[in-house]
Amino acid sequence: MNLEEQVEYLMQGADYGDDEVYQAMRKELTERLANSIKTGKPLKVYCGYDPTSSDLHLGHTITMRKLRAFQDLGHDVTFLIGTFTARIGDPDKDKARPVSTDEQVRENATTYAQQAFRILNPEKTTIAYNSDWLAPVTFEELFKMASIFTVQQFLARDNFHKRITEGTPIYLHEFFYALMQAYDAHHLDCDVQLGGTDQLFNLMAARKLMQYYGQKGNIPITFPLLPGTDGELKMSKSLGNYIPINTDAADMFGKVMSVPDKVMPLYATLTTNWLPDEVASFKQGLSDGSMHPRDAKMKLARRITELFYGETEAQAAQDRFVETFQKKNQPDKIPEYKAGLEENVAEIMLANNLAKSKGEVKRLIQQNGLKLNGQVVQAETDVPKPGDVLQVGKRHFLKIV
Secondary structure: OOHHHHHHHHOOOOOOOOHHHHHHHHHHHHHHHHHHHHHOOOOEEEEEEOOOOOOOEHHHHHHHHHHHHHHHOOOEEEEEEOOOHHHOOOOOOOOOOOOOOHHHHHHHHHHHHHHHOOOOOHHHEEEEEOHHHHOOOOHHHHHHHHOOOOHHHHHOOHHHHHHHHHOOOOOHHHHHHHHHHHHHHHHHOOOEEEEEHHHHHHHHHHHHHHHHOOOOOOEEEEEOOOEOOOOOOEOOOOOOOOOEOOOOHHHHHHHHHOOOHHHHHHHHHHHOOOOHHHHHHHHHHHHHOOOOHHHHHHHHHHHHHHHHHHHHHHHHHHHHHHHHHHOOOOOOOOOEEOOOOOOOHHHHHHHOOOOOOHHHHHHHHHOOOEEEOOEEOOOOOOOOOOOOEEEEOOOEEEEEO
16 A cells, blocks of 8 residues: 555544544644654554453444554554553443442453454554553652643533533542543553544543653544444443354344444444445445445445454355345245346336335335345335345245246
8 A cells, every 4th residue: 555545544434523633633644654654663553442341342343443454554553451441431421430340350351352363463462451550650640640631621521511411420530531541642652542433532632641741642543433233322232232243153244234224334434344445335336226235234244254253154154144034934935026127126016916006115115014035125116136035024925036
């Protein structure tokens, strides 16, 4: 990759909620990458993960994929396990997080590195624990850090602002989280720090603290939070809408196939290792209709599963999904219909007396009563392919030939 291609790849999916900030961070990254290429000195890149539970899910892998991208381009990567910051937890919008015990945190941390190496190159990854340097921090050092931030800056954060409005208590120790995360960046003397968009305040605080200590400030790169299998709320084990990475190929494939069509572009951007032109092609195919949403989701599920389990297991998972879910409850003998080249679902149903009008077809679709190969049909204009099986309700099937 040339310099511009590297920047495009590394910034793919980045979001700051402000285009000016995006352009500023992109410019800084371009400059540091150019200097790295010139001097042969790799950038220092890290992301922190608080071991608040024992398992990682697909949402956690967004930043890991980007760490791997930096690795593949020759940069130094640190996978930071927040054994100290997890004791407090990043402040929530609803209430203070319960303070975890050291024993709980250590127990969860034991599995993190092992799971991370499903994505990262273990020979090129530094594993670090922030309790090593945060535990010895003195009150004097804490005073110095606290002196460069105002209470107003913290209270303006969404998570605190919402709780003030609702009269929910905010505890003093919750302010320390951003300071501790900022100190991580200072200690590691990083060039680039990755995180979710919900971490932007903390990453910017790290940038400010590093500059206070006379260092070149970090370049924060933040990414949207991944919606769960419901397509609405962020992926979370507690909400039950998560896709674990410590599972098996069939389970992962099936769960990706269950996500709503509308989030496929975001999944393609954030959870695969597709290059920008591949992601653009995927999105274009969905946008102009040249790729059926069902086929697109199959391609997406296959790619995500391959990244964790390899081609053989991914293919087996796909075959099993088709056999188990797309062909379940189908009768042994299914009526066949030779459809025209551009004949759509509505036209086929009317031609075979499976509906009395296009209005009835639309109502069936709105009620999720129409499926093609086991997947809910999204529009009456969908055009089936030879071999596809159209299902109307629970009992009526039609095979396209």
